[in-house]
Amino acid sequence: MPPESANKAPAPRRPRKSKPPRLQVKHLGPIQSADVSFKDLTVIVGPQATGKSIFLQTLKLLVDRDQIHQTFKHHGMVFNDKADAFMEGYFGRGLSGVWGAQSSMVWNGASVALPDYAKPTRSKTRHERMFYIPAQRVMSLPGGVSQNFGQFNYGDPYTLRAFSGAVHDLIQNEFGAKGELFPGPNRLNETLRKPIQTHLFGGNRLAIDAKDFTKRVGLHVKGQAEPLGFLSWSAGQREFTPMLMGVYWLCPTTYRRKTGHTADECIEWVVIEEPEMGLHPQGIAAVLLLILELMRRGYKVVLSTHSPVVLDMVWALQEFKKLGSTEASVRQIFELAATPDAKKIAESALTKDYGVYYFDRDGSVRDISNLDPGAIDTAESDWGGISGFATRTNNAIADAVAASEVKPQRRRKAPSPEAA
């Protein structure tokens, strides 16, 4: 039986009423103009190469500047105030040009320049405030073996290196001794654990295999003596496992992950790029439940996505709020029984604010938070292009059905001479 403190969901703190953080940028990489106010959950959508990742990595740099510099320094990387070198080291090779002569940026009302962030401030505060789960997360576990920050190269994105380092610490230290990763470690209550067990691991067990003097993550299938090798897992399982490690890291038994000396020095923000990667919609729903739990714990969450399932949830939660619906409606979309933990998550979701931004191919960024399926602006009604194909499909089918109902005119046959 798990210890009570581990299974009991901690009570949320009273939400702070303050202006939402706001980031305005002009001419940053492919982004011509963006003005984003971050809500409890902010979702960004848009086609490939429209600057979503650059925008989110910039946000991380603005929030965690000093901690980022400290991490680089800790691993022997010093940029000597060379902005280009830092930008390549932080954003990734070839990306030092994201900030140009025309670029400008306003963060919470103050004008800032990205090259200034190539060096730390004199502040003594060094705790991390944003946890970033990058799109390339599968690279944090090559062959099922975790990688620390230093095992990557200069020019590999900082967000991948830092995330990988956190997963490495968790696997090698925190869970290394226990061996069991899922469903065992009591980080998640039954409400959160069951959908993952059902839809992502199909009843199999995730554990650390310490054979050959290497701690390796293995998937133990019932009836098989040896765990499945990492490359034999499904693509969705490979994508999900590092994210699960990230969620474990964020969900200690205390309220929020402390990263400094005091209770207030903790992670405040969580960024997850494309949480749906490789997953069936039922698996995505299981991940969304984890995201609602992170929000319940008081984390401000930012997602990028290409999935209609993610936007379905955001749309439904906003509509429930407008309609004065109860937590039962939230549980209905996740097919959750009325357990105390499920009710807490559902109730919390109805108290949160949601925002959705569309990064358009033309470089503009538009607020489509209402997600009104009947909006005249197709950017909003098609949910930033995510529903565009479905809309065109429906309309094409409707047109084809109408066309098929056109009966050809019957020609009257001329009477044959015999009949006459």
Added chain:
Amino acid sequence: MAGTGGKRLNKGAIQKPSAFGLAAHAAGMAASPGKEAVEGSYRAQIVSAPGWQFTGSVDVDTHFKATEAQAHRWDYGIGIGQANGQELECWVEPHSASSSRHVGEMLAKLDWLKRKLETAPFKKLRAMTYVPGRTGHPFYWLRTLSGECRITAHGREARRLAKSGLRMPAQHLTLP
């Protein structure tokens, strides 16, 4: 020329009745000029495409209210034509889209209308509805402005609509 959708001209001459007006008359309905049969609050939501003009309209719902009180009656038929004389029929139903349950109501109305179009009095209207290679779609769900739209494009209800030959609800229509 009340009842066939024709217009009285300034000099007292009577414009030739539209094909729509004649077809509506054959179905036993009195056509109103332009889109006048459509309730005032919805008219602004319906406009004609460039090069097209409204040739008349009928309030189908009111016409059949007494005889088919319990039926899911369709609301309006609108004629639309071009200078070359081609006339088409567009069927418009202003209806709430505030929940997916309205999809069932709309499909029941569409079914009622299609059954009407199979009857002899509606033969001419049918011929103007189902025109091979016609411009635009014949059936439209006009979303009422008072409520939200809660029917999403990738939901099962949207696919039910499509399969029945009805497009997604729209806030504004440009006909045909």
